[in-house]
Amino acid sequence: KFSIPHSYYFSIGETAYLIDSSTSKKRALNIKSHLHSTAKPFHILSSHYHPDHWANNVLLANRNTRIYVHHAAREIFMPGYHVLMYTYLAKFFKTVDVVDVIRRTFRLSRRMLGLAAFFIRKTPILAILVFQAYNMKFVERFRSGKKHFYYLDKDDQVVFEDINMSGWKITDGLIALETPGHSYDHLAFYIPDRKTLFTGEIDVFLNPVSIIDCPQPLIHATIDQVIQLVITENIDLLLPSHYLPISGNQKIVEHLTEQKEKLQHCYQSICNIILEQTSWEWRKLMQAVYQSSDQIIQEAIRLNWPKTISNLDIYVAFVLQELGYVMVDPSTKTWRISK
Structure with a gap:
């Protein structure tokens, strides 16, 4: 995922702009050398609050640098990111069977899995802190x-x-667009004169990837808006995160439409699996998802990224709650429909 840089640099007049400072010291040094070579005053445009997009801010910003962020970031960062991350992980631990997540994504031996289960059951707060330290x-x-x-x-x-x-x-010549979906504070950046649009992660597969982010209808509505923008403005260059740039209006429309259809298909397929039963134990629900023959679901499983929390589990948790399921047994993470 991080093998493709998602930082973009451009100038308008005598001012330079950096979209997303990204993460890793190596990447920061690479960006800094470029900034110094141009010697222009610069500002940072932050697409959203996920740290892989802003972790290098402190290394790159100088005294006169502005970091443009959505107003929702004020509330997100108010308690401090460590507190936000802990709160998020605590909610994740309460929502899904974390031991089952570890079993599927990290492929531990039976002994190590048993130790992890004991650790999580006996000292959940410490387990959350270990997850946080890993991130x-x-x-x-x-x-x-x-x-x-x-x-x-x-x-x-x-x-x-x-x-x-x-x-x-x-x-003049630079617009920040409100594009909620991947997160509530997500921004796209549009340069009309150059027919260039930075979309961030509104079209990433899967969305959402955080248990505190946006519902499915909002994600689909935003993609529809962006597709219409691309068509209306005849946008010729798309700069996404975690994908290579796409040039040519028709290719851009095809890419966004394909991603939208994949998201909708995956959502409907997960809905169909969940609605087969009025009650689900988390482990058995995820087993049913993993055993699905649906090609899009299998693609989501292949892309499920094991270096952080399982995106697929987060996605299923979102869909469960949108369908009206509530947890009835925290010990087994059993969910039952309430409607």
């Missing part, structure tokens, strides 16, 4: 550069009637 090690740092934040506030938000989307004018 911190992978991202390398959790300093957002909050003192440089420039909030795109709701009071300053405008509707761009010609493209039927709302957002903010950063400067």
Whole structure:
């Protein structure tokens, strides 16, 4: 996933802009050498709060750098990212069978799995902290550069009637668009004169990837808006995260449409599996998902990323709750429909 850089650099007049500072010290040094070579004042445009997109902010920002963020980031970062991460992991531990997640994603031996189960059952708080430390090690740092934040506030938000989307004018020739889906604070960035659109992760498969993020209908609605924007504005260059850039209007439309259809297909297929029973123990539900012959579900399983929390488990948890299932037995993580 991180083998494809998702930082983009461009200039408008005498000011440079960096979209997403990314993660890893090696990447930061690479970006910094480029910034120094151009010697222009620069600002950072942050697409959303997930740390793989902003972890290098502190290493790159100088005294005059602004980091443009959605106003929702104010609430997200208020308690500090460590507190937010702990709260998120605690909710994840309460929602799914974490031992089953570990068994499927990390492929531990029976002995190690037994030790993990004992550890999680007896000391859940410590287990959450271990998970958090593992994530911190992978991202390398959790300093957002909050003192440089420039909030795109709701009071300053405008509707761009010609493209039927709302957002903010950063400067002449640069627009930040509100594109909730991957997260509530997600932003896309549009350069009209160059017919160039940075979409971030609104089209990533799967969405959502966090148990505190957006519901499915909002994700699909945002993709529809972006497809219409691409068609209306004849956008010729798409800059996504974790994918290579796509050029050519028709190819961009085809890519976004394909991703939208995959998301909708996966959502409906997971719904169909869940609705086969009115009650599910988490382990058995995920077994049914993994045994599905559906090609899109199998693709989601192949892409399920084991270096952090299982995205697929998060996705299934989202769908369960949207269908009206509630947990009735925390010990076995059994869910039953309440409608």
